[in-house]
Amino acid sequence: MKYETVAIHVEKLVKRYRNGVQALDGLSLTVNKGEIFSLLGQNGAGKSTLINVLTTYLRPTSGSVIIFGKDACHEATEIRTLISWVAQRTSIDTRLSLTENMMFQSNLYKVPKEEAKKRMEALIFCFGLEQYLKYPVSSYSGGIKRRLDIALYMMSNPKVLFLDEPTIGMDVQSRMAMWDMIRKIREDFGTTVFLTTHYLEEADRLSDTICIIKNGKEVIQGIPHDLREYLQQNKLKISFGSKEEAKSCFGRLKNVISLKEADLYNDKIITDSKNSYADLERVNRWLLDNGISFLGIEMIQPTLEDVFIRLTRENEREVCQ
Ligand SMILES: Nc1ncnc2c1ncn2[C@@H]1O[C@H](COP(=O)(O)OP(=O)(O)OP(=O)(O)O)[C@@H](O)[C@H]1O
Ligand SMILES: [Mg+2]
Missing domain, CATH: 3.40.50.300 (P-loop containing nucleotide triphosphate hydrolases)
Structure with missing residues (x-):
């Protein structure tokens, strides 16, 4: 010291x-x-x-x-x-x-x-x-x-x-x-x-x-x-023209990457991605191959708020130690 x-x-x-x-x-x-x-x-x-x-x-x-x-x-x-x-x-x-x-x-x-x-x-x-x-x-x-x-x-x-x-x-x-x-x-x-x-x-x-x-x-x-x-985990964000479009894609996308119910936010799907660029490419190809209309797809970095929520969430003491 x-x-x-x-x-x-x-x-x-x-x-x-x-x-x-x-x-x-x-x-x-x-x-x-x-x-x-x-x-x-x-x-x-x-x-x-x-x-x-x-x-x-x-x-x-x-x-x-x-x-x-x-x-x-x-x-x-x-x-x-x-x-x-x-x-x-x-x-x-x-x-x-x-x-x-x-x-x-x-x-x-x-x-x-x-x-x-x-x-x-x-x-x-x-x-x-x-x-x-x-x-x-x-x-x-x-x-x-x-x-x-x-x-x-x-x-x-x-x-x-x-x-x-x-x-x-x-x-x-x-x-x-x-x-x-x-x-x-x-x-x-x-x-x-x-x-x-x-x-x-x-x-x-x-x-x-x-x-x-x-x-x-x-x-x-x-x-x-x-x-x-700290999280070393980017997020994959897919934006759609409407809530309905996001919802209908969400159901099918579950077969392509793992998704939690909470990943669906109005007209967007935002999900944690450990293997960000491979996921981005895979989802992008799947959306195009299946003719699903979407506004954009991108990787976003975690914010300090994401870190705070993750570290202070109840029942997750193991991530803090
Ligand atoms: N004088 C006191 N006597 C007994 N318990 C107390 C006393 N002051 C605080 N506590 C308890 O100690 C814990 C920590 O409280 P503290 O006020 O330090 O938290 P805090 O982080 O400042 O919260 P806040 O963001 O609400 O201001 C709480 O469970 C609180 O109920
Ligand atoms: Mg206080």
């Missing part, structure tokens, strides 16, 4: 709540310094529990968490000075302006006034927030408030910024503005960003590393490109 490049190292982490629920079940993961790391998982997978343990809000039952060389169990106070945690509900004081909020925050962290002012100006400039300085925070929309909230948490100059579902419920424009902001946090300030999300597209486009967790355990961790390649 090269500690000089590691921001967070979690090993065999277990968290059992008092009611007996084991929310984390031997989870291990590594976050590198200066990267955007996304944690993906279904409801109840253990994402919030993990963030609560990493931010030292909860004590683990067993296992270890090291953040910038500090142990979360024995050096929780030190860790708190290194991190910022932006929870889902904004905590910025909506009666005050952004600058008032920022100066107040720096006071809490005992940052000298001159230094705080400089930092505040740098943050406002970097994130393009000048237009939001005049009015109290309450006058802005939810998406903007969240960005102002994050700017506020950057005042303490954290080494790691934790974001719980930063773009939940946002429209496309606000989501893209948030992505820009998160990229700038990494690029201009070198901050490591650890976020949770339900949006696969967000994890795919924004992160350097993605970790998918299920039942309190990691199932896969890697760069988005490698995760998409």
